[in-house]
Amino acid sequence: MDSTAVAPPVAAATRPALPIPASIVPLRGLPVVGVVIAALIAAIATNKPWALNFFHVAGGGAWTALDLFLGLILGPVVRSLAPPARAEFTARYMPKMLLIMPTLVTMTLGSGFQLARHFDFLNTAYPRHGYIVASMIVVGVMAVIALGVLQPAGVAVLYELRKPQPNVELVGHLMKRYMYSAGITGVMQVATLVIMTRLPT
């Protein structure tokens, strides 16, 4: 009989069965973002109203719809999930949002400001100038929420999920913060809709 003792395999600390984000920012999506930004720059440089309108309407529509959907529909659903399920959802969802949202915001605001210049809406003599200032205030509030709360929570979640032993409770806590702030920006988007529909009427 072989007297050599074979040590039983030591139970390694197992990572929760969560997908690991390959990178914080999905690199495969960067060329698409690059093309969109290049097209936006071309639209602004040529000052073509159709192209500016396209970027403003397409970007603004998608941004508003996403914010409302995330904050008011998806948010409550995710909050009701068990922490591991919430973490799994987050691991697949968050990297995409890290590219999609800043791109949509850049499209909308860049083309929107240029459109306002083009049609002289920025001029204080414009009868509805107050609405333009109100839209700047709404965007300012949304920017503070997005840059001060939403984005840091999103990146922190991705860092946590790339650890060998991610803290599922922390991921759930950060996601809750993310969804609440998305809800607030979603409600603020309603104010944007009111302002934007008041401008041409």
Next chain:
Amino acid sequence: MNERRLPPVQQLGVVSMILTIVSVIWLASYIPKHPPLTVSVVLMILAGVVMATNLTMLSRVQEFAWPTFRAVAGWTLVAYIVIAGMLEFVFLYDHVRGAVLLLMTLSLVSFAVNVPLLLGFGVARYQ
């Protein structure tokens, strides 16, 4: 959860950004007239003081995931330098000059510091 006693970096960063944004909206709301600059100057000074206080308080923290902070804040800073550079070009292209250009440039600097600070801190505090 891994919540430690840390200075209120996030709150101060948000306050500094709010002051900056109010200053920019104040200036933008007067286009094409020359805006009264006092309000914007005061707001930008306050934003700068809050930002400097924030950076000082954070730099005094001993036990902190500084490598993570540097990685996140560094890459965010690179992105914001590009964005701020583009916006500065737009200001010059649109013939913004003098004190208004200075205030707008300072607001870009404020954003380029505050946003990386918030992102870097927001990630590193949980490491």
